Amino acid sequence: MILSSWEKREKIQPRYEYFEELLDQLKNLVRDERRNLMAVTKDIFLWGKLWSMLRRIEKASKQKRERLDVPKTRKDLARMQNLIEEVVEGATERFSFTLNQVVRESVKIVRVEKSQLENIKIEEQLDEVGNTIRFSYDKFKDWQRVLTNLLRNAIEAVEAKQSGAGDLGLVTTPPLTGQEEAGVAVPPEAGRGGGENCWVKVSTKPSYSVPVSVSVIIEDSGIGMDEATKSSFYKKGFTSGKEGGLGLGVSEESVQLIEQYGNWEIESQKGVGTKITINIDREKAREAEQGLGKQEPFFRTKLAFGLSLFLLALIGLALLFVFDKYSRFWVDWNPALVKFLDENTVVVQNKEGSTLWDRQFPQEVEQASLALSDLNKDGRNEVLLGTRCGFRETGYVYCFSFKGRELWKCAMGAASVFGVSSDLYSVAGILVRDLNLDGEMEIVVQAGNYPWFPNQTALLNKEGEVQSNYWHSGVVNLLFCDDIDNDDTLEVVLRGVNNSLKYSAVLIMLDYKTIRGQSPPYGDEVLPKAQEKVYIKFPFIKGWGGENGLFSVLGGFGFMGREDGFDVYKAAVHDHRGIIRHYWLDEELMNVKRITLTPDTRFALRKLKQEGILDYDITPEVIESWKQIEVWKNGVKIR
Numbered sequence: 001m002i003l004s005s006w007e008k009r010e011k012i013q014p015r016y017e018y019f020e021e022l023l024d025q026l027k028n029l030v031r032d033e034r035r036n037l038m039a040v041t042k043d044i045f046l047w048g049k050l051w052s053m054l055r056r057i058e059k060a061s062k063q064k065r066e067r068l069d070v071p072k073t074r075k076d077l078a079r080m081q082n083l084i085e086e087v088v089e090g091a092t093e094r095f096s097f098t099l100n101q102v103v104r105e106s107v108k109i110v111r112v113e114k115s116q117l118e119n120i121k122i123e124e125q126l127d128e129v130g131n132t133i134r135f136s137y138d139k140f141k142d143w144q145r146v147l148t149n150l151l152r153n154a155i156e157a158v159e160a161k162q163s164g165a166g167d168l169g170l171v172t173t174p175p176l177t178g179q180e181e182a183g184v185a186v187p188p189e190a191g192r193g194g195g196e197n198c199w200v201k202v203s204t205k206p207s208y209s210v211p212v213s214v215s216v217i218i219e220d221s222g223i224g225m226d227e228a229t230k231s232s233f234y235k236k237g238f239t240s241g242k243e244g245g246l247g248l249g250v251s252e253e254s255v256q257l258i259e260q261y262g263n264w265e266i267e268s269q270k271g272v273g274t275k276i277t278i279n280i281d282r283e284k285a286r287e288a289e290q291g292l293g294k295q296e297p298f299f300r301t302k303l304a305f306g307l308s309l310f311l312l313a314l315i316g317l318a319l320l321f322v323f324d325k326y327s328r329f330w331v332d333w334n335p336a337l338v339k340f341l342d343e344n345t346v347v348v349q350n351k352e353g354s355t356l357w358d359r360q361f362p363q364e365v366e367q368a369s370l371a372l373s374d375l376n377k378d379g380r381n382e383v384l385l386g387t388r389c390g391f392r393e394t395g396y397v398y399c400f401s402f403k404g405r406e407l408w409k410c411a412m413g414a415a416s417v418f419g420v421s422s423d424l425y426s427v428a429g430i431l432v433r434d435l436n437l438d439g440e441m442e443i444v445v446q447a448g449n450y451p452w453f454p455n456q457t458a459l460l461n462k463e464g465e466v467q468s469n470y471w472h473s474g475v476v477n478l479l480f481c482d483d484i485d486n487d488d489t490l491e492v493v494l495r496g497v498n499n500s501l502k503y504s505a506v507l508i509m510l511d512y513k514t515i516r517g518q519s520p521p522y523g524d525e526v527l528p529k530a531q532e533k534v535y536i537k538f539p540f541i542k543g544w545g546g547e548n549g550l551f552s553v554l555g556g557f558g559f560m561g562r563e564d565g566f567d568v569y570k571a572a573v574h575d576h577r578g579i580i581r582h583y584w585l586d587e588e589l590m591n592v593k594r595i596t597l598t599p600d601t602r603f604a605l606r607k608l609k610q611e612g613i614l615d616y617d618i619t620p621e622v623i624e625s626w627k628q629i630e631v632w633k634n635g636v637k638i639r
Contacts, residue, residue, distance in 0.1 A: 023054065023058055027051075030047070030050050030054060031051075036091075050080070050083065053080045057073070057077065057080070096134040096135060096136055096137055097134065097135055097137055098135075099133055099135070100128075100204060102135075102140060102143045102144050102147060103124070103126060103147060103202060103216060104126070106144050106147035106148045106151060107124055109144075109148050110155065113152070117155065117159070119198055120159070120198045120199065121199045121200070122151070122199075123199060123200070123201040124202055124203070125202075125203035125204075125205075127203070127205040127206065129204065129205065129213075133213070133280055133285055135285070139257075143257070146254045146258065146278075147216070147218070149251070149254070150218045150276055151200065151202065154220035155200055155220070157220050157273075157274060158200060158221060158222040160223045161198075161222050162198060197221045200218070200219070201217075202216070204217075205217070213280060213281065214280045215277050215278065215280065216278045216280075217277045217278075218275070219274070219275040219276075220274055220275075221273045222274060223270070223271065224268045224270045224272050224273055225266075225268040225274060226270050230266050260284065261280050261281060261284050262278070262279040262281035262284055262285070263278075263279050263281075264276065264279065265279070331354075332352060333350065333356060333403075334350055334379075334380045334381055335348045335349070335350065335356060335380070335402055336349065336351040336381070337349040338370055338372070338385075341358070343364040344362070344365060345358065345365075346358065346359055346365060348400075348404065356404065357404030359400070359404065361387055363388055363389070363390055363395065363396075365385055365386070365387055366388055366427050369427040369446075370386075371383075371384040371431065371443075373432040373441055375399070375441050376462065380402040381402060382399055382400065382401060382402070383400045383402075384432065385397070385400075385430075386412075386427025386428070386445065386447075387427060389413075389424040389450050390424075394412055394413045394424050395412050395413075395425055395426045395427045396409045396412065396427070397409065397410045397412065397427055397443070397460070399464055407464070409464065410458075410466065412456060413447060414456075417454055417471050417527065418453070418454045418471065418473055418500075418518075420449055420453065420454060422449055422450055425447040425448060425450070427447050428447060428448055428477065428478075430443065430446075431443070431478050431480075431492070432444075433481045434490075435459075435481070435490050435511070435512035437489070440461075442460070442462075442467075442512060443459070443460040443461070444457065444460075444481070444492055444515070445459075453475070453499055454471055454472060455472040455474060455496070456469055456471060456472075457471075457492070457510070457515060459512065467515075469515070470510060470516055470519070470530055471517070471527060472494075472496070472498070472508075472519040473499050473501075473519055473520075473521075474497045474499035474500070474503070474506075475496045475497055476495060476506070476508065478493075479494060479495050479557055480493055481493070484589070485509075485533070485588060486567070489511055490511070490512075491509045491511050491533060492509070492510045492511070492512075492515065493507075493508070493509055493557065494507075494509075495507055495555070496554060497552065497554075498519065498520070498537065500520075500521050501520065501537050501630075502540065504538060504551075504552060505537075505538045505552040505553050505573045505574070506537050506538070507534075507557060507571055508532055508535055509532065509534040509535075510532055510533060514532055514533060516528070516530065517530030517635075518530055519535065520537070520632050529635050531635040533633070533634070534588075534590070535632035535633070537630040537631075538571070538583065538626075539625075539629065540552060541579070541605075541626075552573055552574060552576070553573075553574050554571055554573055554574070555572040555574045555580070556570075556571070557572070558570060560584070567587035568585070568586065568587070569586075570585070571583040577607075579604050579608075580597075580601050581595055581601070581626065582595065582596045582598075583595055583629075584596070590631060590639075595623050595626055595627060
């Protein structure tokens, strides 16, 4: 009600009057039950947590608060509820057990002991009402001994019947049908004679006789007892119808335990079977289970020693929080955002927009070369940034910890690649992925030589060490990383232009093993040829292009859905003056399914024809000729 009042901007006081009495009861309960609370938990701060939560809720409910405080208060209430549930659960599990639990344990013990008796079946029928009464844990062994001995006695009675022991003249007698015989009611399903129906059944169920609430029943189809035997069979040393029997079905001590909680009944017929019912009286059980037992004395010396340790811990924590800001666990120190103040300065923030740290670089920072990833798996992101080259110094990839400490930096580029003497490279893109699916992240870096040729794709490990380089004759850019060919491995997809192939648009697909060597055209004596998974060169529009000093480039590329049960991808080739050709490729990126042109592209082509740049019409046959793409695979030109 109070939280609802805050959200509706109502006054708190009218609502609080209804809340005050309940809050006082909770405070009294927590204060009075401090020793019991400390007995059920290993958390020495439990009582303090509960008390401080109650005081905080009381203070918050009396004050006029802003609506923004509502979620925080709801969180406090939820935390208190969870803490109380933990206390109740811990006390219940530590100091009590249910009737069904001890029955199951007793049956398990007897089954192990009598595992060789394949023709005697032990059945369980446990009603959920058996969970409604709990017993203090120090009584578990006593109840287990009572029930285990009763089960043993029942099985031995069935064994005796099988072996023909005792007076079995009534063995072939049909089962009783609910009539009373000799003042004893025997269940209809009891004993059918001979070696058949050799069973023992144990069950729990509600009892409707006042004031009993729950019963545990053990029945058997054994030799049974007459009235004289029933009156004395629980006494020590008594044995009837069994060789070597101990007469411990129900001992005198067991009877005393049962009578603390209720009473017991025996129904039996010679040669038919026995039924023993233990009735648990709810009121008697409550009297027998008054408390949790004696607690260890809480001496003043222990209290003083504990408070001293507590104060020392508080002082140590306070000093830690003052001198090490990253120990303040309530602050989110995980980098989530990077903002650029200018070309050389970045600010790193958490997801709430709070500044964690900032850094100024001697070179310009490329805004497209940025990545956040938990490389060392400590739960917080590292920050990866790339810089542009200067006139005398190449660009670098920097890696910073969440605290802003520089972990490593890696210089990009190399001299004498493709005959270019310059070794100045600017970082253009960074991609972080687990390329070989080994649980460790790899870093793919794109860098271009000043001013724009050649291009470097470098594979770095999480320590910033270069593992391999892929060199390309012309500018390419990182598109994305995905399993394009459905072989359960990730591919790095690049797009751009190849200077050495008449400035043609190209599409490149590499996996982590093929990020090395030189792109087509192969033949450099210094660098080995690359082995791309797929390398595609798209054709020029005939009549203009590289020969006229122009070039085309691959723009977008992506998955477009499925056709005829196969994946389809679309590549957009950008030519001069805004002409865009859409190439629809199959899932292996080997074949062109069709080419489409936008209305703007068709208009631009007509204008080129009018200006005399094109000396032919764009007919379906011409568009069909554009499908003749050149393809390299694993270092071999296959088309």
